[in-house]
Amino acid sequence: MTRSSHVRHSVDRRMMKSNAMQSIGQDAGSSAQTEPPAATILLIEDERVTRTSMAARLTRLGYRVLEAENGLVGLDVARRERPDLLIVDWMMPEMDGPTFCEAVRRDPLLKSSQTLLMTAHDKPAQIAEGLMRGADDFLSKSASKQEIVARVLAGLRTSRLVRKLETTGSQLESSMRLLQTKQAEMEADLQSAADFVQSILPEQGSPVQGISLAWEYQPALTLGGDLFGVASIDAEHLGLYILDASGHGVAAALRSASLMTFLRVENMLQLIGSYDPEKVLCEANRQFPLSNEGEYFTLWVGQLHLPTRSLSYASAGHHGVLLSPAEKPSRWLTHPSSPLGFDPATVFPGGRMTLQPADRLFLMSDGIYEASSPTGEPWGRWRFQQAIETQKRSPLASTISHCFTEARRWQEQCDFFDDAAVVGLELTI
């Protein structure tokens, strides 16, 4: 090559890059096996001498350098190539450096890019303007090699961190979407199960001639663990029960559904030959022992002989049954007893009584009367009883609805902490 041909010589950047990689080992990688891809720097400068010089320096340092002659061209290249670092001159035709920085910050694709504003300006006011308009740092046109290396490395370090954050954020967003999808599926499954549970609860109205039935049920979660049943045993007998599983949610609901299936009239007739409440509880006590997790049931079972209006009942730790005679004060139909499953030899004492026309029987879960005020005081069985007493002349469904209204007013919120159920039967004969 002649000396004069030097002026036409284009820089062999591949060779320079190779040389630079050896000297800047910590950034460009010290071995072929561990060498990361060279960072890409976009250099935007209208003045050819400066651009060529800076590009050569950066290439020598091991970077892949892209060039643009003004801000407008630079924006196109940046959007296309997503460089790791942007070095942009302040004064340029078409679009100057600060305007370019502003455009970058507005661009969703580029807004987190690291931008070095290259300038001969070094006055604080100008530096402040550059930073205000979106530059991350400054690089003097007369900067030494050491300063260029330091600022470029700092910019690339920040760029890597920002991109890592963006990737992590994107992964988090993706995981969140996946979780939301899974949660929606689970909620749909829960709702489906809740719909099924609702479908197997007794139909409101008149299950048999002479009996009126109404109920209200609000599970603490979508799926409740308190269930109840009212069903004909034969032409003369009506069976009724309310069960309360400890805990709530899916596990409690599944265990309750299992006990509910067990308590089906056909099953009881097959197992013990009758729906005698004491025998039903004894059999249930054997079949449903305390779970390994310590979960158990309370259960109240009653049998009404329709021709005589004779009610026999027994309770396994369930205290929520109230008799509300038409003409007398109401009273609780419970005896001290333990829940199901604690001891297979437990005997559950029962009771027997004759109901009168227009008498009402209320079966409830503890979720209704244990509703707590904001100060922690339970609504209580006494207030429940008062609510029933004041509503004796109201229709059965209105009386139950009134109880829920009063309990919600007491706890000052709509949702209950535990499953809340109230079942009402009225003798209409």
Place this chain on the structure above:
Amino acid sequence: METTTAFNVSEALNRVDGDQDLFFTLAGLFLQESQKEAAANCVALGRQDGAGLVAAAHKLKGSVIEMCAPSLFECTKRLEELGRQGELAEASSVCADVEASLAEVHAALRKLIAGGFPS
């Protein structure tokens, strides 16, 4: 190493890490571009265009930095400032200084390109 008064050869070569090929590439570009930029200074002055003068002088100043020509750099810098201040009468005189200084740098560069760096 040979030193001229027009530009500091040693410093200019140091800026490109001693890469003579690159230096000559830049010198060639400078010879082409600075001519145009100097002409742009004159055009802007002829039109009494202060902003145009600032842009042209600034661009020339940027390329001069690469050649490490202190006298030319100072003239160019002064020209840019005068353009920014709107002092175009004084700028005409400084513009002549820039042309003179630029001619010296060009001559020195051409000599270096023709003769090469001393071995």
